[in-house]
Amino acid sequence: MDYDVYEATQDASVGDMWVFCESRDGQLRDVSLEMLGKARRMMDDYNEEYDADENVVALVLGQDARGLAGECVQHGADVVYVAEDEQLVPFRLLPYTTVVANAALMRDEYKDYDKPRYFLFPATHNGRDLSATVAGKLDTGLASDCDDLYIEDAEIKHPFKTEGEETVFERTLHMVRPDFSGFEHSTILCLDNPHRDFHPQSASVIPGSFPVPEPDRDRLQEGRILQLPVKFREGDLDVTVTEREHLDDGVDLTDDERVVAVGRGIGEDPTEGLELGLELSDALGSGFGLSRGVITASYNVDGNVESYVAEERQIGETGQIVEPDVYIAAGISGAVQHKTGMDESEFICSINTDPEAPIKDFSNVYIHGDLFEVVPRLIDEIERIREGDE
Ligand SMILES: Cc1cc2nc3c(=O)[nH]c(=O)nc-3n(C[C@H](O)[C@H](O)[C@H](O)COP(=O)(O)OP(=O)(O)OC[C@H]3O[C@@H](n4cnc5c(N)ncnc54)[C@H](O)[C@@H]3O)c2cc1C
Numbered sequence: 001m002d003y004d005v006y007e008a009t010q011d012a013s014v015g016d017m018w019v020f021c022e023s024r025d026g027q028l029r030d031v032s033l034e035m036l037g038k039a040r041r042m043m044d045d046y047n048e049e050y051d052a053d054e055n056v057v058a059l060v061l062g063q064d065a066r067g068l069a070g071e072c073v074q075h076g077a078d079v080v081y082v083a084e085d086e087q088l089v090p091f092r093l094l095p096y097t098t099v100v101a102n103a104a105l106m107r108d109e110y111k112d113y114d115k116p117r118y119f120l121f122p123a124t125h126n127g128r129d130l131s132a133t134v135a136g137k138l139d140t141g142l143a144s145d146c147d148d149l150y151i152e153d154a155e156i157k158h159p160f161k162t163e164g165e166e167t168v169f170e171r172t173l174h175m176v177r178p179d180f181s182g183f184e185h186s187t188i189l190c191l192d193n194p195h196r197d198f199h200p201q202s203a204s205v206i207p208g209s210f211p212v213p214e215p216d217r218d219r220l221q222e223g224r225i226l227q228l229p230v231k232f233r234e235g236d237l238d239v240t241v242t243e244r245e246h247l248d249d250g251v252d253l254t255d256d257e258r259v260v261a262v263g264r265g266i267g268e269d270p271t272e273g274l275e276l277g278l279e280l281s282d283a284l285g286s287g288f289g290l291s292r293g294v295i296t297a298s299y300n301v302d303g304n305v306e307s308y309v310a311e312e313r314q315i316g317e318t319g320q321i322v323e324p325d326v327y328i329a330a331g332i333s334g335a336v337q338h339k340t341g342m343d344e345s346e347f348i349c350s351i352n353t354d355p356e357a358p359i360k361d362f363s364n365v366y367i368h369g370d371l372f373e374v375v376p377r378l379i380d381e382i383e384r385i386r387e388g389d390e
Helices: 030-049 066-074 093-105 125-137 217-221 264-268 270-284 292-296 358-362 371-389
Strands: 014-021 056-061 079-083 115-122 142-146 148-156 167-178 185-188 201-205 224-227 258-262 287-290 326-330 347-352 365-368
Touching: 014 030, 014 125, 030 056, 030 066, 030 115, 030 148, 030 201, 056 066, 056 093, 066 079, 066 217, 066 224, 079 093, 093 115, 093 125, 115 125, 125 142, 125 201, 142 167, 167 201, 258 270, 264 270, 264 292, 264 371, 270 287, 270 326, 270 371, 287 292, 326 371, 347 358, 347 371
Parallel strands: 014 056, 014 115, 056 079, 079 224, 115 201, 142 201, 258 287, 258 326, 326 347, 347 365
Antiparallel strands: 148 167, 167 185
């Protein structure tokens, strides 16, 4: 079956949990391993619960994809499909969409079902794009940016989907995603209609949501590695990447040993809040970052600090991922999307007026207080220590 002629089906045969494993510079990204570990745990439970024998299937694309297959197996995959072609490096959305969508619909020596039952993608820049285009091609739904997943039967009564009858949808992937604040969660279900099938049930997964599992070398004996046919559609290769550069300008906080970041706690006086954050950052010799809350708040700030309110300073899932020795978060609540970008820091100090703020749970030191009072005292203390050293 090719997705050019694919139409939503009724009673399609489905199987397995597929995981799109993204790589960069010849290495699997951590989120790929995190998803494989989570998929392994879910499918082990699934096979036991439903007395089934379905697998975790990894998909790796790129010029050196085969070299990464063993790592996928060690981290939880039973089967790894690799697609190797020079056109697949670097990532381009259209060729990747074609290869992944065709893989999901083909049949071969291993795959004897119409479509994957479940499909996971990383919620990275590329993974987000790809998950949407592949779900579109497969005519199914997608829950984006999930931070938890589980499989369970769902009992639903709905005027259209179940024609008003209490109905059990077996083996349903429950896809849990944070809302825009990062604290409330919704659970998304992708359920079949009366005469229309919605598979694979697909989700993109926020990096850092699950731990990277320990690699298990014993699994290598069992893992199966299969080659995917690579065939592109007309127009897929029209965009040519002639040059790639890591931008030198812009702010790079990823190598900083210390980072000070401020959040919406500066709201009472954003100019002063930013000035204080910058002063603390100066005193510590650190990089200076922001939560997304500051960027979206549209604060009116004075000209001297205006240029600092920029997306290039955003830390978190959709900003930079930092791992400094010391991270100071002033007036940041600790939403999951911010946490993803900084919780690997060696030492985290948070300053917050709310003792219930979630950031407290992953801070080494929590200072309960108003940043407008606490930060000046920290600066004084650092300067006092410094003067004592001279
Ligand atoms: C798809 C998606 C991607 C996202 N990506 C990111 C991302 O990459 N990075 C990111 O940061 N967010 C991201 N977000 C937004 C995220 O969900 C939160 O909304 C955001 O992190 C909140 O920013 P904040 O902590 O500054 O603000 P708030 O959540 O409003 O928290 C402000 C905190 O300051 C405290 N406070 C108030 N006054 C003071 C004071 N005077 N002194 C000390 N503390 C004070 C409050 O108690 C509160 O805890 C994303 C959201 C979505 C939906």
